[in-house]
Amino acid sequence: MSVARMQEIQICLGKQKQADISTANTGVQMWQLRKLNAQLANPKLSTENDAEEFGKGNEFATQSFQTSWDVSGTLEKYLGAEIGAWAMAYGLGKVVKSGTAPNFTYTCTPLFPANGDAAELPYFSFVEQIRPGAGVVVDRMAVGCVVEGWTISIGSGPGRANSKITVEFVGSGKYVEPSGITMPAATVEKLLPSASLALTINGVNYVSNKNIVSLETSWKNNVRLDGGFFPGSGFQTPGDGASGAIRGRLEFGNRQGTLRFVARFENGSTELTKLRQQTAGTAVISLAYDSNNSLELTWHKVSFATAEVGETDGIVTVSVECLPMLDETNGVVSAVAKCGVDGICQ
């Protein structure tokens, strides 16, 4: 038997959202993407036993029971227009699709239950395969996954590694093995390179003044995992109470957005003044491959929470952490993602 190497791993995930948490995506609703990290989304079984029960005559366990299932995973990728659109749509939760091929536009915002939105995020299925079929090594599908959070990192330098996205996801615990999914053809992804960045934060254009060094922005849903197990939430095998409980919902908790950046600090730089005065403004981050493939992320109201002068490669820089706040009209954050792929999160 030949050794299985991690380069063989293929993943596909729901491009279209699931009808509900327990209804898996079909193959035609999924797309295959590449990734950078080797981590697998292993289903984890929690068990318990009868050691503490009286009546056995001793303190030792005599039986063990399947209690519940967990699935979680991380996708590390070069930031492309396609994964950018997918992460914004599934991570923020609310999507309006417009446009036609090859320019579909996904306008995404967080959900606001106070205004009638759901607290559950859109669900997708996640498939991992190594040699599916007769010589299978890995072939399984996690059903009912949601995006726990994403992080976009932009650095200085020409390589693809200077524009990356990391997406964390968590699942209901339900999984199907073998997946029954025929891996779709790989998606051709269009990189949103660091060199395409346009960046204005709090009234300063950090690209035109050539001062931006690096940037990181993220969103975290803090999904209420324990709340997914409610009376009646279901079992791994429907109707089999011994097969372990799975979650029947995945709701976001207290969500958090972050934006931090490092910029050259020179005479006239305003970061420390804006920190002291708590000046608030918008932060607009744009990356593009071409006019049909881009990502524009807007934090609608930020002030500076910290600003520390230091150095980067011998140059005086300022490291700023922003506080994203709620703007009464536009909310906290919105994303406009353009790509040539139809039906994302629809």
Place this chain on the structure above:
Amino acid sequence: MTETVIMRSPDGEVEEVEATPAELVPRMVRGWRQITEKEVPPDVRRADAGNPDLLG
């Protein structure tokens, strides 16, 4: 010409709006969601709906 999408408010109001962030984001934050032409309630007629010749 700017593309439009159909949006529905939490109160059931239906509007055809320009698909621009300036028009969409404030509505999305207030609970409006996108609907398809088929989801437009039958009692709501948009200005461009139907063929006026058939009304004659």
